[in-house]
Amino acid sequence: DIQMTQSPSTLSASVGDRVTITCRASQSISSWLAWYQQKPGKAPNLLIYKASTLESGVPSRFSGSGSGTEFTLTISSLQPDDFATYYCQQYSSYRTFGQGTKVEIK
């Protein structure tokens, strides 16, 4: 099974900050990685797929990079609506989610 490890688990930041979340795979997954945002009481929302492709309708302040085993999600300038939990997910072999990163207000 492919394990996905996100860091940090919690991140405290202010509006306007540049934020980076890291996701590591236990083996190479090429670029088969997606990022989701989840707010309390809501279903996850797809932000990025294939490591760096922005889903339609998602603000351009979100970007993704990486390949192989190491990936990052970057929010270039954190907005009030961005305080949420973020998950990575691999879809190279079956599907596995990371444990999540909660972005909190500093």
Added chain:
Amino acid sequence: QVQLQESGPGLVKPSGTLSLTCAVSGGSISSSNWWAWVRQPPGKGLEWIGEIHHTGSINYNPSLKSRLTISVDNSKNQFSLRLSSVTAADTALYYCARERVEMATMTAYDIWGQGTMVTVSS
């Protein structure tokens, strides 16, 4: 646009079978896309359960495979989940989702249902 709606009992007894259905509206289940189940225990992260294609191809989470059945009903435009021998550890918010396929390539889960809470308790 495509919408997903989960339905099923909110309470299941220990050792019983959890059964949920996901109705697909606004589009056909018999498309190139895959259809998935994901769950989230209270206060915890997301766990992939499995997914199915309208042709009957299925992928199961290996850790749940022995208890799990996912099926599709093309005539009703819906797919279903059955999880047997449930325990309190199966208590979770269960989501159905669509895995979009573009030009024969998987993308990710782009459409989700609102989720349905299932509690395992006597």
